[in-house]
Amino acid sequence: MSAANPPKQYAPGARKVDAGTTAAPFREEVRSQVAKLKQSGIESPLLVGLLANTDPAAKKYAEWTGKACIADGIRYELRTIEDPIDVEAALCDANDDPRVHGIIVYYPIFGQVESFSGESQDDYLRDTVSYKCDVEGLCHQYRSNLYRNIRFVDREHTKKCVLPCTALSVVKILESVEKCYDKSKPIGRHMEGQVVTIINRSEIVGRPLAAMLANDGAEVYSIDIDSIYLFSGGRLHKCEGETPESCVKKSSIVVTGVPTKSYRLPSNWIKEDTTVVNVASFKNVDEDEILQIPGVSKYTLLY
Amino acid sequence: MSAANPPKQYAPGARKVDAGTTAAPFREEVRSQVAKLKQSGIESPLLVGLLANTDPAAKKYAEWTGKACIADGIRYELRTIEDPIDVEAALCDANDDPRVHGIIVYYPIFGQVESFSGESQDDYLRDTVSYKCDVEGLCHQYRSNLYRNIRFVDREHTKKCVLPCTALSVVKILESVEKCYDKSKPIGRHMEGQVVTIINRSEIVGRPLAAMLANDGAEVYSIDIDSIYLFSGGRLHKCEGETPESCVKKSSIVVTGVPTKSYRLPSNWIKEDTTVVNVASFKNVDEDEILQIPGVSKYTLLY
Numbered sequence: 001m002s003a004a005n006p007p008k009q010y011a012p013g014a015r016k017v018d019a020g021t022t023a024a025p026f027r028e029e030v031r032s033q034v035a036k037l038k039q040s041g042i043e044s045p046l047l048v049g050l051l052a053n054t055d056p057a058a059k060k061y062a063e064w065t066g067k068a069c070i071a072d073g074i075r076y077e078l079r080t081i082e083d084p085i086d087v088e089a090a091l092c093d094a095n096d097d098p099r100v101h102g103i104i105v106y107y108p109i110f111g112q113v114e115s116f117s118g119e120s121q122d123d124y125l126r127d128t129v130s131y132k133c134d135v136e137g138l139c140h141q142y143r144s145n146l147y148r149n150i151r152f153v154d155r156e157h158t159k160k161c162v163l164p165c166t167a168l169s170v171v172k173i174l175e176s177v178e179k180c181y182d183k184s185k186p187i188g189r190h191m192e193g194q195v196v197t198i199i200n201r202s203e204i205v206g207r208p209l210a211a212m213l214a215n216d217g218a219e220v221y222s223i224d225i226d227s228i229y230l231f232s233g234g235r236l237h238k239c240e241g242e243t244p245e246s247c248v249k250k251s252s253i254v255v256t257g258v259p260t261k262s263y264r265l266p267s268n269w270i271k272e273d274t275t276v277v278n279v280a281s282f283k284n285v286d287e288d289e290i291l292q293i294p295g296v297s298k299y300t301l302l303y
Numbered sequence: 304m305s306a307a308n309p310p311k312q313y314a315p316g317a318r319k320v321d322a323g324t325t326a327a328p329f330r331e332e333v334r335s336q337v338a339k340l341k342q343s344g345i346e347s348p349l350l351v352g353l354l355a356n357t358d359p360a361a362k363k364y365a366e367w368t369g370k371a372c373i374a375d376g377i378r379y380e381l382r383t384i385e386d387p388i389d390v391e392a393a394l395c396d397a398n399d400d401p402r403v404h405g406i407i408v409y410y411p412i413f414g415q416v417e418s419f420s421g422e423s424q425d426d427y428l429r430d431t432v433s434y435k436c437d438v439e440g441l442c443h444q445y446r447s448n449l450y451r452n453i454r455f456v457d458r459e460h461t462k463k464c465v466l467p468c469t470a471l472s473v474v475k476i477l478e479s480v481e482k483c484y485d486k487s488k489p490i491g492r493h494m495e496g497q498v499v500t501i502i503n504r505s506e507i508v509g510r511p512l513a514a515m516l517a518n519d520g521a522e523v524y525s526i527d528i529d530s531i532y533l534f535s536g537g538r539l540h541k542c543e544g545e546t547p548e549s550c551v552k553k554s555s556i557v558v559t560g561v562p563t564k565s566y567r568l569p570s571n572w573i574k575e576d577t578t579v580v581n582v583a584s585f586k587n588v589d590e591d592e593i594l595q596i597p598g599v600s601k602y603t604l605l606y
Contacts, residue, residue, distance in 0.1 A: 085532065085541060113528075114527075116509075117503070117562075118421075124443075127443045128447055140427075200420070201418060201420070202418070204420070225416075225417040225418055226417040238386065238388060
């Protein structure tokens with residue numbers, strides 16, 4: 001995208017970057033691994049998608065997954081389920097099927113329904129995906145390991161944990177921005193000295209991302225509607241004196257993920273040379289405004 | 304309690320029953336098992352309680368657990384944690400400590416906080432209790448096994464799954480009522496022919512209970528704010544034509560668990576000889592009214 005945008009309207013050094021550019025080398029790696037399998041006579045992995053809703057966004061996402069799999073040599077099978085109450089059985093079938101290597105569930109299935117307990121049935125389904133098939137890294141075991149900085153499934157350290165996918169994609173974006181990650185430092189300290197604000201603390205994006213960046217040495221402010229936490233030095237701290245404004249103003253990396261159409265981050269909170277990543281399905285930042293700030297890099301992740 | 308109540312004010316056969324009476328033989332069994340361990344020179348099991356709130360109900364519950372443990376010969380250690388954000392670390396310490404046999408977390412820890420995602424951090428904690436220490440049977444693995452009618456943790460069938468505790472206590476109450484369970488039938492069919500309505504579908508009480516009774520052969524209507532499901536014959540069905548009233552009116556067992564002070568089940572929906580169990584912390588049924596219905600048994604479980 002950057003080539004198509006007239007750079008003159010931006011402040012010096014400001015740029016809008018397409019996440020696809022960051023993804024390209026990883027997709028190349030997937031293709032080469034699948035090719036190696038085929039050369040050894042092993043069938044390419046099978047990813048099963050479970051779709052049980054008519055939400056156009058979920059349908060679109062299911063189509064994209066299919067296209068990406070085909071392009072990368074992965075077998076893909078979309079299973080469409082009429083009634084949400086049948087998804088659990090279909091999911092367990094796929095978990096137990098040795099021919100299935102990966103499972104992706106297209107949410108919402110039940111969505112945020114009205115219930116006495118306030119629970120979402122989708123959270124239950126998310127944790128029902130077996131860790132052996134969980135390509136999104138969202139089941140409880142993977143999240144719990146991440147929060148404790150446990151990087152392998154087994155004691156022998158042969159199988160790496162799968163990291164929550166959307167949060168991992170933000171990390172990959174930040175790794176591609178030279179100033180965010182310092183790979184000359186030892187593992188666990190690549191982000192030392194970096195201050196990050198993440199506006200979202202869901203178990204899908206915000207909390208895993210905060211943990212990952214803190215595990216890499218950053219100081220991470222995690223903001224939700226009712227509270228601000230600081231993830232730092234392997235520990236979680238409560239921030240009584242901070243406000244969203246004070247956090248963003250001292251951050252060189254800001255990630256927004258607010259699932260509300262009306263939310264807009266005030267552009268004047270963002271300092272020069274900040275990397276801004278928006279992972280919401282809504283525009284949480286005013287792109288035109290922040291690209292007037294010198295040195296700002298702006299990424300968008302469709303989510 | 305039944306002895307203290309003047310029976311003349313009740314309809315013929317109607318009775319109010321104290322859950323403690325049902326519990327007594329199980330506590331006796333626990334005491335005898337602990338005594339056997341001690342005779343073999345094995346220390347009695349250690350239960351760790353984690354309390355991180357000043358909610359008087361949670362504190363009271365923690366005290367009760369302690370008293371019950373001491374009475375039954377189980378060692379009990381209450382760990383009070385100042386800040387909710389430190390509970391996860393304390394929980395992981397207890398999970399990893401080979402001296403700890405059981406863990407009980409006193410909720411709410413975070414409670415239903417305002418968040419962009421609508422998730423409750425308490426659900427995450429509930430699933431973080433290792434299945435090896437989960438005396439309440441509420442972690443995802445135990446619930447998931449229950450919903451699939453898998454009764455053992457291991458393939459060799461040496462270790463039984465722990466069933467969700469509050470739901471199990473309702474089963475034990477129903478087993479104590481002669482007309483509910485027919486133990487002359489084969490396993491899985493003890494409740495054949497019984498129609499049950501459960502008003503609550505939380506992952507803590509309503510859904511596990513519906514699964515347990517359906518696994519025993521009952522037809523179970525599961526009611527929540529926005530939907531009615533029927534658990535029957537190992538499967539979940541959507542009930543388009545039913546209403547709470549139509550379900551209760553055909554049920555011989557009714558379980559209420561609505562966490563709202565204002566909710567009251569209309570007494571005229573309940574037919575004669577029905578067993579009514581209230582597991583809410585509020586009075587969901589008008590006790591005086593339903594005890595005017597011939598043959599009604601009324602149980603209360605503090606929750």
